[in-house]
Amino acid sequence: MPEATEELFREDAYLRETTARVVEVGDAGVVLDRTVFYPMAGGQPGDRGELRLGDGTLVPVVDTRTDEAGQIVHIVAPEAPRPVAGDEVTAAIDWARRYRLMRVHSCLHLLCRAVDEPVTGGQIGEDRGRLDFALTGEVPAKEVLTERLAGWIAQDLSISHRWVEAAELDANPELVRTMSVKPPRTGGKVRLVEIEGVDLQACGGTHVARTGEIGRVEVVKSESKGKQNRRFTVALAAD
Numbered sequence: 001m002p003e004a005t006e007e008l009f010r011e012d013a014y015l016r017e018t019t020a021r022v023v024e025v026g027d028a029g030v031v032l033d034r035t036v037f038y039p040m041a042g043g044q045p046g047d048r049g050e051l052r053l054g055d056g057t058l059v060p061v062v063d064t065r066t067d068e069a070g071q072i073v074h075i076v077a078p079e080a081p082r083p084v085a086g087d088e089v090t091a092a093i094d095w096a097r098r099y100r101l102m103r104v105h106s107c108l109h110l111l112c113r114a115v116d117e118p119v120t121g122g123q124i125g126e127d128r129g130r131l132d133f134a135l136t137g138e139v140p141a142k143e144v145l146t147e148r149l150a151g152w153i154a155q156d157l158s159i160s161h162r163w164v165e166a167a168e169l170d171a172n173p174e175l176v177r178t179m180s181v182k183p184p185r186t187g188g189k190v191r192l193v194e195i196e197g198v199d200l201q202a203c204g205g206t207h208v209a210r211t212g213e214i215g216r217v218e219v220v221k222s223e224s225k226g227k228q229n230r231r232f233t234v235a236l237a238a239d
């Protein structure tokens with residue numbers, strides 16, 4: 001069983017790069033001993049960026065995934081140059097893209113609370129994100145939701161995380177908001193993400209530190225997706 005990649009992004013989502021050692025190079029890509037690259041999970045896309053080799057060669061990373069063994073693979077194009085195991089490299093994410101994903105992701109936590117019904121699925125993009133809710137009551141108007149989000153964003157609330165034993169999560173199933181997404185368990189622990197006074201839920205993704213960083217957003221779409229299933233899409237305002 002290979003040793004799991006050290007996941008630096010879980011403790012500090014603002015890390016843009018790190019030095020690391022190459023553990024393995026396969027057809028799909030490169031495994032490092034530690035990384036700042038977020039692997040696709042929980043509706044959040046995998047990071048893109050580059051690996052800088054000791055001789056200055058740049059290896060573009062087009063996506064990041066977790067393989068069947070639980071290792072984080074930095075996906076590189078077939079024709080791209082590759083490092084070899086043992087090399088020391090610098091792994092750097094496309095920060096502008098990741099920061100937008102962090103803003104959208106954090107906003108979806110607020111949307112989750114604004115609607116306050118069970119979430120059945122979701123998707124995070126660079127300029128917009130969506131959540132599906134099992135909605136039994138009245139459908140809230142887009143304008144009302146936009147206003148609720150704007151209120152919390154204007155308050156510039158802190159967003160923090162802490163690790164708890166998985167058993168604590170099992171005893172408090174309401175902390176798992178998205179029925180279709182199981183939060184990752186690292187060494188028997190799960191990560192809780194709290195937006196000061198608004199929301200608390202298990203989540204392994206990357207978030208901004210304060211709601212003010214999300215900026216201006218608008219709930220742009222409200223769609224019926226089957227019986228009792230309602231999809232809301234929220235978009236970041238153009239810069």
Ligand SMILES: [Zn+2]
Binds near residue numbers: 105203205207
């Ligand atoms: Zn999250």
